[in-house]
Amino acid sequence: MPIQTESNLIKKFPPYLFARLNAEKLAARHKGEDVIDFGMGNPDNPTPQPVVDKLVEVVRDKKSHRYSTSKGIPAFLKAVSRWYDRKYGVSINPYTEAVSVIGSKEGLAHLGLAVINRGDKVLVPSPTYPIHHYTVVIAGGKLVTVPILDGPEAFLKHLDKAAKTRPKPRMLIINFPHNPTTTCVEPEFFKEIVKWAKKHQVMVVHDLAYADIVFDGYKSPSFLATPGAKEVGVEIFTLSKSYNMAGWRVGFAAGNPKVIASLARIKSYMDYGIFTPIQVAAITALDSPEENLRKLAAVYQERRNIMVDGMNKMGWPVEKPRAAMYLWAKIPQRYAKMSSMDFAMMLLKEAAVAISPGSGFGSLGEGYVRMALVENKDRIRQALRNIKKLFS
Ligand SMILES: Cc1ncc(COP(=O)(O)O)c(C=O)c1O
Numbered sequence: 079m080p081i082q083t084e085s086n087l088i089k090k091f092p093p094y095l096f097a098r099l100n101a102e103k104l105a106a107r108h109k110g111e112d113v114i115d116f117g118m119g120n121p122d123n124p125t126p127q128p129v130v131d132k133l134v135e136v137v138r139d140k141k142s143h144r145y146s147t148s149k150g151i152p153a154f155l156k157a158v159s160r161w162y163d164r165k166y167g168v169s170i171n172p173y174t175e176a177v178s179v180i181g182s183k184e185g186l187a188h189l190g191l192a193v194i195n196r197g198d199k200v201l202v203p204s205p206t207y208p209i210h211h212y213t214v215v216i217a218g219g220k221l222v223t224v225p226i227l228d229g230p231e232a233f234l235k236h237l238d239k240a241a242k243t244r245p246k247p248r249m250l251i252i253n254f255p256h257n258p259t260t261t262c263v264e265p266e267f268f269k270e271i272v273k274w275a276k277k278h279q280v281m282v283v284h285d286l287a288y289a290d291i292v293f294d295g296y297k298s299p300s301f302l303a304t305p306g307a308k309e310v311g312v313e314i315f316t317l318s319k320s321y322n323m324a325g326w327r328v329g330f331a332a333g334n335p336k337v338i339a340s341l342a343r344i345k346s347y348m349d350y351g352i353f354t355p356i357q358v359a360a361i362t363a364l365d366s367p368e369e370n371l372r373k374l375a376a377v378y379q380e381r382r383n384i385m386v387d388g389m390n391k392m393g394w395p396v397e398k399p400r401a402a403m404y405l406w407a408k409i410p411q412r413y414a415k416m417s418s419m420d421f422a423m424m425l426l427k428e429a430a431v432a433i434s435p436g437s438g439f440g441s442l443g444e445g446y447v448r449m450a451l452v453e454n455k456d457r458i459r460q461a462l463r464n465i466k467k468l469f470s
Contacts, residue, residue, distance in 0.1 A: 090215050096438060099422060103432050114461040116449040117432040119257065119403055121322045123377065125363075126370060129321060132362040136355035146351035149342045150178030150330065157361040158330045165289075165368075166300040174335045175308070177342045180352055181327040182287060182316040183209050185341065186251075188348060189283060189314075189331065190217035192340040198248040201240050201280075203233070205436060205443030207257045210285070214251075222247065225442055226256065230263045234270050241278040250275065253285035255298050258439045258448040259406045260399035262296060268304040275310040281337065282311030288402040290320040290371040293379040296400040302333050312337045319403065320371060321363040328352050328360045378403050381451040381458055388462035392469060405449045406436075410469070418447055429464040 099117065106113050124130075136142050149155070155172035162168040170176050179185025190213030194200060200214040204223035214221040222243075224236045240247055252271070254263045268284075275282045284301035292298050302313045312333035318324040331341055351357075382398060385405055389396045396407040408414075409421045416424070418435035425431045434450070436443030453461070 087216070087218075091212070096434070098419070099426065099432065099435075102423065102426055106426065106430065111430050113426065113430050113432055114453055114457050114464070115432045116451070116453060116461070117434050118452070119319075119450045120324055120452055121319060121403070122452045122454070123322045123374075125322050125326070126366065128366070129323070129359045129363045133355050133359035136358045139355075142354045142358075144354075146354045146357065148178075148346045148349050148351040150176070150351065151354060151357050154178055154357040154361055155330075157364045158332060161364045162300070162302065162332065166303040168300060168302045170302075170332050171335070175338055176330055176332040177338050177345065178352055178357065179314065179329045179331055179341075179345075180349060181318060182285060182314045182329040182331075184327070184349075185314050185329060185331050186210065186213050186283070186285065187216060188344050189312075189337075189341050190214055190219065192344040193281065193337060194219040194249060197245075199243075199245055200249045200251065201237065201247050202251045203253070203256070204441065205258055205439030205446075206251075207253060207285070207287075208439065210251045210253065211440065219249075223440060223442065226259055226261060227442060230254075230261060230267050234267070234274070237271075237274055241274065241280070246278060247280050249281045249283065251283045251285070252301075253287065255288040255291070255399075255401035257287065257402060258404055258434070258436070258443065258446075260402045260404055262298065262400045265299040265304065268299055268301050268307065271301070272304050272306045272310060276306065280310070281334075282307070284311065284313045286313050286315045287319055289315065291375055291378055291403050292401045293375060293382065293398075294400060298401055308333050310334070312341075317360055317363055320374065321366075322374070323360070323363065326356055326360070328356055378451050381453075381455060384455055384458050385449065385451060385462070388459070389465075392462070392466045394465075394469070403451050405451070406446060407449070408446055412469075414445070418444055422447060425465065425468070429461070429468040431461045431464055 155176045158176045159170045159172040162170045186209045194217040196218035198219045200219045203226035314331045316329035394410045418437045422435040434448040436446030
């Protein structure tokens, strides 16, 4: 009998949708083609120098090389508390209401295991960032998708309907500014969510990954800044985007102390915490002036303007997002019969431009594509020229 190499759980993970695109991208690069890559939301700019300097300083200290703490070193957790107070006027007890995560993807993956029971119904938008779906799959919960493309008002109506179904939903995972659709909300929306969650006794997880990538004066609200939010949920934040620290793997979850305790408990069995020098350097990032964040957002805003204007000019309509580092566009009318995967493949092969098919974010993403603004202005202009040539 052959050895068993796949669990029933692993079989529930479809082959990575982006694998085909990535293989094609690699092949094109091998042929010497210059692929302009809007595929992954992987920030192209470097981590701020003071953060790098702090890492180097601490890593030289021989005492910093031992196991760290899974929950996060107290100094990091205190920095999280300062960050919430300064940015949102939210009071977070660093010892009971915050935990470090090895990037929010890890935090979200383990959060499901820590709070969902097998068969529990969990509401998640579609389309969405994949771990929001897969944390439910990993935990053996019952995933129920909620359409997000019609906007926040319609989303709330869908939630009301979902709350009336039986068994009752146990958890809701949301993310605003939203990846991939760039949907934004106002504080009033979170008030409705808290009211709904209290009424139906549903736990809420809010992913605030794009808190600082905001344009044209828009301010993205924190879920935890909503009165009563801490009674029903937690918020998760990553340093990947705001501080160009995607490779460092550092973030945190904060909010309801019981949920935080469950997440910290499961993590204490899974990991030994983020390398201490990274946690110390992350404090430098969290304490850095807001002005730096405005400069970072301005870079994405300029790229957004060039890309949106260029696309609209060539007859590919796309809206200007108010936040996040993406454009979310319908496949152009004349290619509307193609799947988003085939359209993305065509753009890669014939225009040397890599984008993400909407179907990679859930079935309701079909018909759309996402572009991550992680190439500089000149390369964006080059991509526009390539696409225009393909379309003409
Ligand atoms: C909504 C959202 N959450 C989380 C992440 C991942 O963040 P991290 O690098 O902290 O795992 C991403 C990355 O693209 C994202 O878009």
